[in-house]
Amino acid sequence: MIRASATPARPAPPLSARAAGNVRAEAARRGLTQADMAGLLGMSRMAVSDRYRGRTPWTLDELSTVAGILRLDVCELIRGGGGAYLEAVPGGR
Numbered sequence: 073m074i075r076a077s078a079t080p081a082r083p084a085p086p087l088s089a090r091a092a093g094n095v096r097a098e099a100a101r102r103g104l105t106q107a108d109m110a111g112l113l114g115m116s117r118m119a120v121s122d123r124y125r126g127r128t129p130w131t132l133d134e135l136s137t138v139a140g141i142l143r144l145d146v147c148e149l150i151r152g153g154g155g156a157y158l159e160a161v162p163g164g165r
Contacts, residue, residue, distance in 0.1 A: 087150055088129035094152045095135075096124045098142050112141050 085093075099109055106124065110117040113134065122128040130138070132146075139146040 089126050090152060091130050091135060091149050092124060092126040094149045095130065095138055095142075098144065098149070102142060104141075109138075109141070113137060 099105075104112075106117050106120045110120045113120065119128070123130050123134070135146050135149055139149055142149075
């Protein structure tokens with residue numbers, strides 16, 4: 073008889089949620105506030121907040137600009153090379 077695992081595997085978050093968490097974590101790691109990011113991106117702090125929280129997905133163009141600001145490859149913001157996403161999500165580790 074085949075038994076189901078007691079703890080099912082957690083599905084991977086959508087790419088937009090992963091990017092939001094990674095941007096938030098990497099900006100915090102560099103000491104950049106939402107207001108700092110808003111100024112650097114030319115958008116309101118509320119627009120940055122909506123993107124940090126995943127209410128509004130980052131566009132590819134925005135992620136490219138954010139990657140330049142954070143001095144990362146844009147792919148790192150999507151895949152989360154250094155565990156940034158896991159650190160940004162409560163219970164992620």
